[in-house]
Amino acid sequence: MDKGFTPRITALLCQWCSYTGADLAGTSRLQYPTSIIAMKVMCSSRVDPVLLLKAYLSGSGGVLLAGCHPGDCHYEVGNYHTRRRFAILKAIFDTLGLESARLKLSWISASEGPKFAQVANEYTDEIKKMGENPSKKKMFL
Amino acid sequence: MSSINLDMSAPDGIIALLKYLLSSGKVSAVLVPRRNPDTGAYDIGLIADEAGLDSAAPVDPVMLANTGQILSSLTPAKRSLAVVLKPCELRAFVERVKREQGSLENVLTISYTCGGVFPLEKVIEESFADVIPNYLKRVASGEIVDGTRDTCRACEHFVPMNADVTISIAADAGSIAGCRIYLNTDRARELVGGLEGKQSDDEIDPAVTLKLAAKRKVEKEKLFNSLAPTGDGLDGVIEVFGKCVGCHGCGRVCPICYCLLCDFESRSFDYDLPYFEKELSGKGALRLPPDTIFFHLGRMTHMSFSCVGCGLCSDVCPVGIPVASMFKKVGEHTAALFDYVAGRDVEEKLPVMVYKEEEFSELG
CATH class of the missing domain: 3.40.50 (Rossmann fold)
Structure with missing residues (x-):
């Protein structure tokens, strides 16, 4: 077993698609890393970008926001708004030279258990390569 | 005439x-x-x-x-x-x-x-x-x-x-x-x-x-080039905003920040002892008041695309943070995502109020 650095990834999952997708990954006995700390939200658009920011500044290795595929939102258009807000947050990170790769947006439907496991695995690997979030140890943050 | x-x-x-x-x-x-x-x-x-x-x-x-x-x-x-x-x-x-x-x-x-x-x-x-x-x-x-x-x-x-x-x-x-x-x-x-x-x-x-x-x-x-951070990441952000005393004066004078109950002044970010204990256990030392950099970056997510660069925020900052320059710089990037220019046209909708079905496909 890999005893190396295991990141903690804050995952905010919309209850209609992505959380159900994660559930399906579990009931299908698909393996995905324990690094994913899943939280259920009513809709990805319920997540104010400041919550993603808070997770980042609190030392989360990665912050994953997942919702229904564009066009399939349970509330019809919620995830279109999510996408714009996420683009804004990412642009802020890029402008300030922060690691925007620590923020991830993903569309995972309720039937995509395998996709959830794949995203969880790949994203965990990516964050492992990046190493620990520098904000975790900053005393003057 | x-x-x-x-x-x-x-x-x-x-x-x-x-x-x-x-x-x-x-x-x-x-x-x-x-x-x-x-x-x-x-x-x-x-x-x-x-x-x-x-x-x-x-x-x-x-x-x-x-x-x-x-x-x-x-x-x-x-x-x-x-x-x-x-x-x-x-x-x-x-x-x-x-x-x-x-x-x-x-x-x-x-x-x-x-x-x-x-x-x-x-x-x-x-x-x-x-x-x-x-x-x-x-x-x-x-x-x-x-x-x-x-x-x-x-x-x-x-x-x-x-x-x-x-x-x-x-x-x-x-x-x-x-x-x-x-x-x-x-x-x-x-x-x-x-x-x-x-x-x-x-x-x-x-x-x-x-x-x-x-x-x-x-x-x-x-x-813009004179402003740290220029790609120095978190350290650069701490260098610029680390002096913040958390007075929120920049937000109060900001013509765009209109919310009477600002999220950052609400109880959402009022912490109790267990929170501080948890934070302390990871870092060994904490900066108080908390959430100062969080406040600036958070405010950027809420309003930077509407920033008109009036400069009042820099003027009222008691510790000389170039708030306006930073917000103007970031605001140009966030507004550019949507070809938006703050105040150009009263009929133009705020970028966070509208969407296009086909856009930002690279994000998710």
């Missing part, structure tokens, strides 16, 4: 225009910056009587508060109101109107090509009044005046967008002895058309304003 020329300096011309509007009953009140001749203190006067205009200082390089913010409490106006405001203040007001925090109904907006304003610490100096004649001369000759706010020197939007009336000042050598009043809208022609003066079909010469805009653009690049 689209312009009226008066044989007096631009500031005097604006006062003459306001007097005309009040005396003819075209408007019931005017909102204009004033200077108290006894104390030298500036304010923004709401004036209904012509005599009150004697202390008006319509184009003095001072911004005490963003007039766009003040206008919110005066609109929707029941009776017509004339307002003298800087181009960025007008843009800020338009952004507020989009947020349903004001209305352009019954408001005659009078703006001018702006040379920028001085930081408040300069404005309160006793000798400040002596600075103004030289300032006006340099502005008229198309220069960027030293000592004005960082974001003013770097401002490319000094030609008012959508003002009913525009007065030509910046890069207009004629503005020292003459006042050119451009009437841009039907409302302006209806209310101001009767003002006595030489009428003509002039337009503001775009070649002249573009030249100044190009200079400002160079200044802007310089400013």
Whole structure:
């Protein structure tokens, strides 16, 4: 077993698609890393970008926001708004030279258990390569 | 007819225009910056009587508060109101109107090509009044005046967008002895058309304003490049915002931040002992007050695309953080995502209120 650095990834999952997708990954006995700390939200658009920011500044290795595929939102258009807000947050990170790769947006439907496991695995690997979030140890943050 | 020329300096011309509007009953009140001749203190006067205009200082390089913010409490106006405001203040007001925090109904907006304003610490100096004649001369000759706010020197939007009336000042050598009043809208022609003066079909010469805009653009690049962080990541952000004392003054003076119950001042971010214990166990030491950098970055996610770069936030910062420059820099990037320009058009929807089905496919 890999005893190396295991990141903690804050995952905010919309209850209609992505959380159900994660559930399906579990009931299908698909393996995905324990690094994913899943939280259920009513809709990805319920997540104010400041919550993603808070997770980042609190030392989360990665912050994953997942919702229904564009066009399939349970509330019809919620995830279109999510996408714009996420683009804004990412642009802020890029402008300030922060690691925007620590923020991830993903569309995972309720039937995509395998996709959830794949995203969880790949994203965990990516964050492992990046190493620990520098904000975790900053005393003057 | 689209312009009226008066044989007096631009500031005097604006006062003459306001007097005309009040005396003819075209408007019931005017909102204009004033200077108290006894104390030298500036304010923004709401004036209904012509005599009150004697202390008006319509184009003095001072911004005490963003007039766009003040206008919110005066609109929707029941009776017509004339307002003298800087181009960025007008843009800020338009952004507020989009947020349903004001209305352009019954408001005659009078703006001018702006040379920028001085930081408040300069404005309160006793000798400040002596600075103004030289300032006006340099502005008229198309220069960027030293000592004005960082974001003013770097401002490319000094030609008012959508003002009913525009007065030509910046890069207009004629503005020292003459006042050119451009009437841009039907409302302006209806209310101001009767003002006595030489009428003509002039337009503001775009070649002249573009030249100044190009200079400002160079200044802007310089400013943005001088700002840490330039790709230094979290350390750079801590270097810039780490001095923050958490007073939230920048948010209070911001014309865009209108929320009465700001998220960052709500109980959501009031922490208790267990939170601090948890944080402490990871880091060994904590900076208090908490969430200062979080506040700035969070505010950027909420409003940066609407930032008009007025510079008030930098002015009120007690520890000298270049808040306005940072927000302007970030705001240009966030607004560019949507080809958005704050205050350009009141009909243009806020980028977070609308969406396109096909966009940002690279994100998820």
